[in-house]
Each structure stands twice: as structure tokens, then as C-alpha cells.
Amino acid sequence: MKQTRNVLADGTSIEDLVKVDTREVQMRALSDHEIYNLEMDRVFGHSWLLLGHETEIPNENDFVVRDMGSDSVIVARGKNGQIHVSLNVCPHRGMKVSTLDAGNTPIHKCIYHGWAFRPNGDFLASPVEKECMHGKMMSKVELGLEQARVTLYGGIIFATWDHEGPSFEEFLGDAKWYFDILFQRSDKGLEVLGPPQRFIVRANWKTAGEQSAADGFHTLTLHRWLGEVGNYAKSGEEGGADLSPEMYGVEVSSSNGHALRCIDLGRKIRKLTGLDPDELSVDQKLEALPPPGVTREMLPQLKRNLSKDQLKVLVSMPPQVGGIFPNVLFAFVYIPQADGSVLGLTLLHAYVPKGPDQLEFVNWILAEKDTPPELKEKMLRQSIQLFGTSGMVEQDDSDTWPHMTVAARGARGRKSTLKYQAVYETSKPAGWPGPGIVNEGFTKDDTQWHWWLHWHELMLAKV
Amino acid sequence: MTATQHLSSADVQQGEVVAIGSDTYNQVLGFLYREASLLDAISLKEWSALLATDLVYTVPLRQTRPMAQQAASIIRTVQHYHDDYRSIMGRVMRLTGTKSAWAEDPPSRTRRLVTNVQVSTTGVEGELAVVSYLLLTRSRFDSPDLDLISGERRDVLRYVAGELKLARREVILDQAVLGTPNLAIFL
Incomplete structure (x- = not known):
């Protein structure tokens, strides 16, 4: 009985949409009505x-x-x-x-x-x-x-x-340890700075969903302008600066499809302090570069709410972007400013499915409740200028996903595959205190691949 | 109370109506037409020369609210644009000075249809409050569908050395959920 439920109308088995050995996903997954309808029950009906x-x-x-x-x-x-x-x-x-x-x-x-x-x-x-x-x-x-x-x-x-399914804690699984660093670090918690921006992108929700599972590589090309002008750019380099140093860090995924890109803060701290970050204590690093929305006065809150190990990750290799399965992106990013300082921003996106070839991009801009009003205002404005509707970074993303969705409708295109074959050959850094599937080094495809594996598992109704 | 007062943005005081067809009205119309043609021709550097250096440029969110709560339908906390001269110039620099501003490369083909122009004086000498309707059509790639962006511009124009400059623009959009994938274009 279960067998027939896992075969699409044209005889293709859902099992075969994902080629586990070669890490490929059939592109029809991005356009097929039948797959979309199944997703509404099997993925969206069983996820938080x-x-x-x-x-x-x-x-x-x-x-x-x-x-x-x-x-x-x-x-x-x-x-x-x-x-x-x-x-x-x-x-x-x-x-x-x-x-x-x-x-x-x-x-x-x-x-x-x-x-x-x-x-x-x-x-x-x-x-x-x-x-x-x-x-x-x-x-x-x-x-x-x-x-x-x-x-x-x-x-x-x-x-x-899913009233009988996993608790929210079980749903977060290994990723909870990291998400707590972001969402549970202050006494009063986060607040929204207003209602969310909302706009339609003519793309399948998974184009945004899989990218949110910590796609590092796309930054190098799609967001290349960041190296060409503005505060990431280095003068004198023909054709713009190399963004690749930003691609090093630690990537974490969980079997539940959540993903986090932990990006090394060392270079920023070195620039701010003129000191070797390896020589600095956790306290000194927190003072030098407090996390988004957190002032130096608020630092005791972090120490109250986070463990020593969590603090260590927060000051050296904090989760900056990533996804909560199936359709959420989080960003706790550290943006260099013209005056040499750093401004942290906090955002959440939901990519709401609106049919196989349409999604609604919902963008919340947040700060800590205790963030001083002047800092909230700065965070709000820069979030609007870089992310969401008119954001100079994300306007390039929303212009890309529709092309993939159209391509996935082609007679040949739908049989083409998305490839996730850049595989980590490292593992977690020595002394890394956090759980999950952890790898260090230059960004790879593993976290996105784990996102697809969880999607596959849900689509096969195995869980 | 003037005829256009109910249309004004919250922070602009409006005075006397500037008569349709008067010299001042025609100068405003000339400014709006020239501005639209520069933006549609993607002459962004020339367009930016029309901006006052204390520009405030905002596009509020909209929410669907009942008839009795229409004021609450305009959201000015989180907005779609919340910019000043410096940040607008940053956007122009990205679009004109880089090789990788993909959201507008290849660029959209646009038409800014600016109509229903109402002009009034403000409490400030040399400044005019200008309310107009905007219908922006946007065509991208090989899609036969046009993205439509409709709204009302609430501008303040200022005479600087005899030339009109844009000092304030607020665009009240009609959609609570925008039907275009980004605002990589100026409204």
C-alpha cells in the first residue's frame, strides 16, 4: 500500500527523485504539481x-x-x-x-x-x-x-x-544547542521592529528553502558585488575583492534538515582591536564585537543565559546564517560599516508555498527587546537596505529562483539534476563543543544535502 | 483644510493649492516627466543629480485593515524602502559601478506613468508638496507578463539655485503583498 503512495502518476518513484550515491536531486521536484501536493501533507503537515x-x-x-x-x-x-x-x-x-x-x-x-x-x-x-x-x-x-x-x-x-509528532525540541534536535545561542541569549528575548515585508517570487519554495540550508558558495558569485563596492571591497583589486575568505568557518547540519553556517569572526575582531583573536579571552572578544542587537551593557545577560561552550562558539565562530527546516532562513549577521565599526542585524524569513511555481517571501526584522532605540533604528534601516524587498543583497536571490523554477518545467530540464557533490573531507575542529554534523573549512554542500535527505524522508512518509 | 490635505504624508504641512496649468505647476510636471524618463532610460547618475542631499525616501508597508482602521493600513515601522541620500547613492553605485548587480542586469524594461498631479505650497519657502499617482510597469527577461506597481507618491520638491530637487518621497503602494520579486528599481 505504502509502495503505491510513493509512485507518481507517470510511474516515477519518489525514492528515485533523490540519488543518494551521487548526491543528486531530480529538478522536477521544483516544478511538479503532484510533488507539491504531496509536500503540503507530508512536509508542511508534519513540520513546525x-x-x-x-x-x-x-x-x-x-x-x-x-x-x-x-x-x-x-x-x-x-x-x-x-x-x-x-x-x-x-x-x-x-x-x-x-x-x-x-x-x-x-x-x-x-x-x-x-x-x-x-x-x-x-x-x-x-x-x-x-x-x-x-x-x-x-x-x-x-x-x-x-x-x-x-x-x-x-x-x-x-x-x-501534527499533534502526535515530535515536540518542538525534538524537531530542532542537535541544532537546538546552536539556535539557543541566537534566540535564547538575552533575558527578555527578541522583538519585531514592525510587521513583516511580504512579496511574491515566482519560484518554487524549495529554491529558497534549500539555499537557506547554508548555501555558502552562491555568495561568491551571486553576491559578488559585495566585493566590488562598499565596505567589504578592498581598493586596488581589479574586478573587486575576493570574497572567499568569508567562506571559511564551520558548517553544522542535523538529520532534521536544519543548517547553520558558523563564520569565523577572527578577522573582524583583529581589525577592530588590532590584536590576535587567539590571544583574547571570551570576555575580551565579546567586548570587542558584541553580537547583533547586544550592547556592552547587555553582555552579563549572555553569560547568564548561555553555557561557557556556547559563549565560546558565539565569540569565535557564531552561526550567522542558516535555515530551520523546511522554509525558514535566519540571519544574525555582522555587517562592516564605512567607519570601520560593525553593525549586527537579525532577520527571519519564511518562504510560504503558494503553488508549485510561486512563493511568498515574508521578512521579519528583529532586535533584542533590550537593544537601545538608536541601535534598533540603525538595525532597521540597514536591514531594509540590504535584505528583503529592496535589499541590495537579497534582490539578487529573488531574481534567480524563478529561472530555476522555469527550467524545472522543461522536458529535459525536469530530468536534469541539482548536484550537491562538494563533500567535506574534514570533520569538526579540535575541541568543538557543539553537537550535530559538524565540518570545518571552506564551505561545502553537505548542509544542503542533509536538507534534501530530510525532505526525501518526509516525502517517503517514513516519519 | 485644502483639497489635497487628506492625501499628504504625515510629516508634510500643505498650504495653498498651486493651480493646474500655472508656471509653477508646469515646472513640477516637467520635473516629474524628466525624472520618469531618466529612470526608465536607466540614467541613474543623471537621476541622482535631481536629489536633494537631505533626501528622505520611504515606501511604507500596507496591511489589509477594516474600513474603520484605514490609517493603520499604512505601516511606517518596517518599510520596503527606508533610505536617505547617502543610502540611495549607495544603491545607485551598486547598480552603476559594479559588474554583478544581477537583480537589474539585464535590466528591467520599465514605464513610470505619473498622473493625477496635485501641487500645493508648504510652510517652507521654496518647497512644494506634490502628490501624484504612479503606475510602474516592469518587464523582465522573456516573460510576457508585466509586473505592476501602483501607488501614490507624496513628494516634497525644493528649488535649489533655481532648479527643482527631490527632497522627500513617500510612496504609498496599493499591494499588501507585492507582486514583483524585489524593489531593485526606484519608484
């Missing part, structure tokens, strides 16, 4: 999905409308401050219950026939209560909005439809 941050809905009855895979959901704060995620589909006749992006209301009332729901999804009433418009066959309890399972992690709202 990013929906936003709790600071977007700080007050009781605040809500935002977001997407879990191909379904609209209402993310609302109910009584006692608890956050609920409800399928945005009226159980009566299937109308979208909330047609808004955000707001505050104690009652979500469907405009079609007037069925009304609490922020926690409970069915409140239908109009003309005494006439019992909702009938007597089902109880009010049964007529509530379908509830997703919700968790907050560093204030970030994640939800899943």
Missing part, C-alpha cells in the same frame, strides 16, 4: 512552521493572519495571554473567517452567515441563537476552528498540524 513573533500580538485579542503551508491561519492572543493558531476556514460553509492582515478583536465573526469564534477558536454562536442555525447534530465544542499545536521559542511562534 514559523508564523511570526509574539511581540506582533502583545495584547489580549490581538491577531495576525498567516499561512501554514497552503492554509491560512489566525494567530491570536486569547485570555491569560496564551497564543492560539486556528485554521482560518469557517466550519460552516468554508468561508475565510478573517479577511484581514492584523487587528484586535474578542470575536472573529464570519461575514458570510455570521458564525462567531473566540480568539482561541472556540465556537461562540451563530446568529439568532434560539433558532439554532448551526443545528443540533454537532455540539458547539465540535464546531470550533481547527486548532494547530503551538509553541513559543524565544518568543517566535511556531505551529504544526
Whole structure:
């Protein structure tokens, strides 16, 4: 029975979409309707999905409308401050219950026939209560909005439809140790600096998803301009500076498809201090270059919340970009400034699938709650200028993914393969304290390959 | 209360209406047409000469909100653009001075259709508040579909040594979710 479910209409087996021996993925995975429809159940139905941050809905009855895979959901704060995620589909006749992006209301009332729901999804009433418009066959309890399972992690709202599946901690697996360095390091946590930017890219969600799994190589070519002008550029070099020194570091992946690029801060610290970073203590390095959104005054918080080993990674080889499976990119990046200083930025993206050849790019810009207002303002402006809609870095990415998606529709193109054959031959650096699949050196394809292996595993319904 | 006051951006005070067809109105129209043709011709360095050095250039987000909350439909915290003269010049430098600004290389073919122009004086001598409609069509590669970007520009133009310069631009877009993959172009 399971066998037939894993064969596509033209007889191709899902097993064969990924060639494990040669690390190849058939490109039809980026365009095929049947694969897309399966993904909505097998990948998006079984993963924890990013929906936003709790600071977007700080007050009781605040809500935002977001997407879990191909379904609209209402993310609302109910009584006692608890956050609920409800399928945005009226159980009566299937109308979208909330047609808004955000707001505050104690009652979500469907405009079609007037069925009304609490922020926690409970069915409140239908109009003309005494006439019992909702009938007597089902109880009010049964007529509530379908509830997703919700968790907050560093204030970030994640939800899943898989009520029996792994806990969020299990879902993060080995990667949690690293994500805690980013999301759990301050006393009060992160906050959004406003609602997310949203725009449509005519590309399959996986073009963005697999790149988020720590694709280092693309920086060298697609983002080459960074070496040609601005603060990464070195004067006097014909055709722009070599970005390859930025490609060295440690890459971490987990069997759950999460990935992190830990990039060496040594050169930045040397430039800022004029000292050999290997000679500096953890404290000295933190003082020289505090992480994004963190001021020197906030450093004691990091020491309270992180272990010695986590601090060691944070000051030397911090996770700067990477992905949370299936469709999230995180960035905690250190951007060189014209005056020689460094400005840290914090961003989260969700790449929401909108059909096999379309995704919605949702970009949240964040800072620590305790980040001083002037620094937040700087982070906000530079985030807008470099990332998201008009961002000078990411505008090149969003112009690339559509071409791959179109190519994956071709009769030959769909049989071509994506290749992940640059394989690490190193392993973790001596004394590396963190878990996971860890390799050091120049960037390779391993983390993206592990992303695809997890996608494959879910698509085969093995988990 | 002037006819155009309800259209103004929050931080621009508007005074007297500048009559359609007057010399000043025609100068503003000439500026907007010239600006549009420079941007469409990708003459970005010439375009940047039209900018005042204290330029503020912003494009708020939009949200779908009920009729009673339309003010909340314009988001000025996170925005699509939040730039000043220096950062706009940085963007121009990337587009004109590098070999790898792929988002616009090959460049989009664009038309900036600027209409419904309303001009008024401001509280500041030599400055004009200009509200106009923008319909920007964008064609990329071999796609027969045009990306449409529609909105309302809320500008402040200033006479500097007898020439009009753009001192403030806020573009109120109509889409809550943009239908173009990036804003690698100026609005």
C-alpha cells in the first residue's frame, strides 16, 4: 500500500527523485504539481512552521493572519495571554473567517452567515441563537476552528498540524544547542521592529528553502558585488575583492534538515582591536564585537543565559546564517560599516508555498527587546537596505529562483539534476563543543544535502 | 483644510493649492516627466543629480485593515524602502559601478506613468508638496507578463539655485503583498 503512495502518476518513484550515491536531486521536484501536493501533507503537515513573533500580538485579542503551508491561519492572543493558531476556514460553509492582515478583536465573526469564534477558536454562536442555525447534530465544542499545536521559542511562534509528532525540541534536535545561542541569549528575548515585508517570487519554495540550508558558495558569485563596492571591497583589486575568505568557518547540519553556517569572526575582531583573536579571552572578544542587537551593557545577560561552550562558539565562530527546516532562513549577521565599526542585524524569513511555481517571501526584522532605540533604528534601516524587498543583497536571490523554477518545467530540464557533490573531507575542529554534523573549512554542500535527505524522508512518509 | 490635505504624508504641512496649468505647476510636471524618463532610460547618475542631499525616501508597508482602521493600513515601522541620500547613492553605485548587480542586469524594461498631479505650497519657502499617482510597469527577461506597481507618491520638491530637487518621497503602494520579486528599481 505504502509502495503505491510513493509512485507518481507517470510511474516515477519518489525514492528515485533523490540519488543518494551521487548526491543528486531530480529538478522536477521544483516544478511538479503532484510533488507539491504531496509536500503540503507530508512536509508542511508534519513540520513546525514559523508564523511570526509574539511581540506582533502583545495584547489580549490581538491577531495576525498567516499561512501554514497552503492554509491560512489566525494567530491570536486569547485570555491569560496564551497564543492560539486556528485554521482560518469557517466550519460552516468554508468561508475565510478573517479577511484581514492584523487587528484586535474578542470575536472573529464570519461575514458570510455570521458564525462567531473566540480568539482561541472556540465556537461562540451563530446568529439568532434560539433558532439554532448551526443545528443540533454537532455540539458547539465540535464546531470550533481547527486548532494547530503551538509553541513559543524565544518568543517566535511556531505551529504544526501534527499533534502526535515530535515536540518542538525534538524537531530542532542537535541544532537546538546552536539556535539557543541566537534566540535564547538575552533575558527578555527578541522583538519585531514592525510587521513583516511580504512579496511574491515566482519560484518554487524549495529554491529558497534549500539555499537557506547554508548555501555558502552562491555568495561568491551571486553576491559578488559585495566585493566590488562598499565596505567589504578592498581598493586596488581589479574586478573587486575576493570574497572567499568569508567562506571559511564551520558548517553544522542535523538529520532534521536544519543548517547553520558558523563564520569565523577572527578577522573582524583583529581589525577592530588590532590584536590576535587567539590571544583574547571570551570576555575580551565579546567586548570587542558584541553580537547583533547586544550592547556592552547587555553582555552579563549572555553569560547568564548561555553555557561557557556556547559563549565560546558565539565569540569565535557564531552561526550567522542558516535555515530551520523546511522554509525558514535566519540571519544574525555582522555587517562592516564605512567607519570601520560593525553593525549586527537579525532577520527571519519564511518562504510560504503558494503553488508549485510561486512563493511568498515574508521578512521579519528583529532586535533584542533590550537593544537601545538608536541601535534598533540603525538595525532597521540597514536591514531594509540590504535584505528583503529592496535589499541590495537579497534582490539578487529573488531574481534567480524563478529561472530555476522555469527550467524545472522543461522536458529535459525536469530530468536534469541539482548536484550537491562538494563533500567535506574534514570533520569538526579540535575541541568543538557543539553537537550535530559538524565540518570545518571552506564551505561545502553537505548542509544542503542533509536538507534534501530530510525532505526525501518526509516525502517517503517514513516519519 | 485644502483639497489635497487628506492625501499628504504625515510629516508634510500643505498650504495653498498651486493651480493646474500655472508656471509653477508646469515646472513640477516637467520635473516629474524628466525624472520618469531618466529612470526608465536607466540614467541613474543623471537621476541622482535631481536629489536633494537631505533626501528622505520611504515606501511604507500596507496591511489589509477594516474600513474603520484605514490609517493603520499604512505601516511606517518596517518599510520596503527606508533610505536617505547617502543610502540611495549607495544603491545607485551598486547598480552603476559594479559588474554583478544581477537583480537589474539585464535590466528591467520599465514605464513610470505619473498622473493625477496635485501641487500645493508648504510652510517652507521654496518647497512644494506634490502628490501624484504612479503606475510602474516592469518587464523582465522573456516573460510576457508585466509586473505592476501602483501607488501614490507624496513628494516634497525644493528649488535649489533655481532648479527643482527631490527632497522627500513617500510612496504609498496599493499591494499588501507585492507582486514583483524585489524593489531593485526606484519608484
